[in-house]
Amino acid sequence: MARGVMLMSGGIDSPVAMHYLLRQGHELLAVHMDNRPFTDDSPLEKVVDHLALLRERYQQAIPLYVVPHGSTQITLMRETDRHVGCVMCRRFMWRSAERIAEREGATFLVTGEALGQVASQTLSNMRTATASVHLPIVRPLIGLDKQEIEAVAKSLGTYEISTRPGVCCQAVPPKPATRSNLVQILQEEERIDVEQIIDDCVRKAVLL
């Protein structure tokens, strides 16, 4: 089976997506983009607890990379159009995940995205965000609705972890763009040193 890198947020969806691929026998590594100081410690704690459950269930080691993302958020908020901040943020998450995948010999990326659940998960924004990477992206939950995903999460025991109190991402703009175009995003990225930012983040990533 193939080796993939899974983006884990601490939310309800990502452990469910991971469960489907582990069930098929794929080998996965987890990447958590650490959004502090725009969140509190709870997303990382939730990811650690999600992985403990899934490691036990599937008897797989599932290494976890924690990638610092707060300084990237600060740069994006200071230097780029905040309206498209969620898409820009997402592009950096994908790039970091892809770098780690290359380092680890993984051949695909995985996400818990389901169509239309949040601002970054419209087709337009998914396309713009994932244009930043080359590896194939697997979305096991893409056509499921929230109730279906929650039912699986409850059966896995991950739902109770995901719904613990926590501070939501404070970098989300009041009205995030639900439609984005790549030309505008590339223009925004010309204002910042994308490669330097990714280099820094991946270099500072911690393997737990």
Added chain:
Amino acid sequence: MYRTLRVCSSRGGFEAIPDPPRELDLTVVRARLEAADVPVVDARVLLIARLESEVTISRTGRLLFKTADSALADRTFARLRPLLEGGGASPDGAARGR
């Protein structure tokens, strides 16, 4: 300007909203925080102040205290409020209306 401190929607902290609504000049707020030796991260559209608990200060005036400890949120709010409103000493009363 601020009257209440309440649990935020995700239950992970406490928030305060200006009443009546009022925008903050974050450049001024940042200068006051720094003058009071409060470490601050400036993300242009919001500030993150490192007081007893970490606080996000939005341009809209919304404050988010990243702690589930109500007493700690109260103390942090009491220290922060005069810095936002331009006063000198911290008020001795904690937030009301939770």
